[in-house]
Amino acid sequence: MDSQGVVATSFGGPDVLQVRRLDAPAPKSGEVRLRQTAIGVNYIDVYIRKGLYRMIEPPAPIGMEAAGVVLESHAPGFSPGDRVAYACTPPGGYVTVRTLPAAQLVLLPDHVSEETAAALMLKGMTAEYLLHRTYRVKPGDTVLVHSAAGGVGLLLCQWASALGARVIGTVSSEAKAELARANGCEHPIVTRSYSFADKTKQISGGRGADVIYDGLGHDAAQENLAALATRGHWVSYGQATGALEPPNLGGKSGTLSQPVLFHYTEDHLQQMAGRVFAAVRDGILKPDVRHRYPFAAAADAHRDLEARRTSGQIVLLP
Ligand SMILES: NC(=O)c1ccc[n+]([C@@H]2O[C@H](COP(=O)([O-])OP(=O)(O)OC[C@H]3O[C@@H](n4cnc5c(N)ncnc54)[C@H](OP(=O)(O)O)[C@@H]3O)[C@@H](O)[C@H]2O)c1
Structure with missing residues (x-):
């Protein structure tokens, strides 16, 4: 079946992204073909487009999460018309029609729209494992969240604050500080030069951040x-400013994690998605799609994301 894809024609800047005609093959046993109605944009898409994470061989479509409607299913539990979403490897999510293993899919409950699901599958499940699995946030913990007004950042602030943590966040502007504050970040720190240690210590009575x-x-x-x-506990889960050189934590008996979502979803996908959807239902997570781009304008979405012009979640609409 014909599909359109936003393809990285080579590794490079946003201009390498171009719309191309692709094929979504008929589903084999265990697979589902779906028409995608909303596609999530994530910072990892930038790393992959640049070739920093070698997860594609150009020309190839990028993208790790989307939601849509099942067209055809050769897998138990999924029928035409079902609303579904995914966040998974390999890249290939920036397409209008996709065939993929049903094991990667979750069914959407009625209270989660496809746009919300596209905004939440990857970022929401990331917040889930960061706060509940990599480190279990407890009431009274001091939590430092970088890019606190970003896609993952806002969700971390909302959820950590609901867990009873004191949330400190870094952001690059007053407008982002206001947004973070409205989403559970009690102490936003505005800095464009990554200068936040003194204030973090001050806010935490000299102790510093527990995580x-x-x-x-x-x-x-x-x-x-x-x-x-x-x-x-230092959880290094991204590298928007470049790769982290291993720090020496001996002076503080600190620990470092470098977790990746897909190593958690490979065993716990349904449970993690279920907890994210329940958090939306209970008003703990308030997804905020603040940027919608037409499918063919994916390069503009990348330009804005890299220039720090976005906040909250970003979707492409086919
Ligand atoms: N390991 C995992 O499982 C996993 C899963 C999902 C996401 N991630 C990581 O989580 C981070 C956030 O992802 P996201 O998709 O939600 O993106 P995002 O936070 O919405 O966007 C990135 C933000 O980083 C901040 N930033 C600071 N310095 C920057 C620079 N030099 N260039 C660009 N941005 C800069 C900006 O916020 P300010 O303007 O406020 O500084 C920007 O808005 C990324 O590092 C991503 O790779 C990891």
Whole structure:
């Protein structure tokens, strides 16, 4: 069946993204073909487009999450008309029609729209495992969230605050600080130069952060080390400023994790998605799709994301 794809024609800047005609093959046993109605944009798409994460061989479509409606199913539990979503490898989510293993899919409950699902599958499940599995946030913990007004960042602030943590966040502007504050980040710190350790210590009465959720990497490393509490946990889960060189945490008995969503979903997909959807139902997570782009304008979405012009979640609409 014909499909359209936003394809990385080579590794490089946003201009390498071009719309191409593709084929979505008939589903084999265990597979489903779906028409996608909303596609999530994530920072990992930027790493893959640039060739920083070698997960495609160009020309190939990028994208890790989407939602849509089942057209054809050769898998038990899925029927034409079912509303579904996924966040998975390999890349290939920026397409209008996709065939993929049913094991990657979750059925959407009535209270979750396809647009919300496309915005939440990858970022929401990331917040789920970061707060509940990599490190279990407890009431009273001091949690430092970088890019607190970003796609994952806002969800981390909402959920960590509901868990009873004191949430400190870094953002690059007053407008982002206001947004983060409205979403559970009690103490936003505005900085464009990754300078936040002194304020984190001050806010936490000198102790520092019990856990740091760090999607920044290289340029924030020294400050993260300074901001970490004794026996604190540094969760390095992204590298928007470049790869992190392994820090020496001996001076603080600190621990470091470098977790990846797909190593958690490979065993716990349905449980993780279920907990995210329940958090939406209970008003703990408030997905906020603040940026919608036409499918063919994916390059604009990438330009805005890399230039720090976005906040909250971003979707492409086919
Ligand atoms: N390991 C995993 O399982 C996993 C899963 C999902 C996401 N992630 C990671 O989580 C992080 C957030 O992802 P997201 O999709 O939600 O993106 P995002 O946070 O919406 O966007 C990235 C944000 O990073 C901040 N930033 C600071 N310095 C930057 C720079 N030099 N260039 C670009 N951005 C910069 C910007 O916020 P300010 O303007 O406020 O500084 C920007 O809005 C990324 O590092 C991503 O790779 C990891």
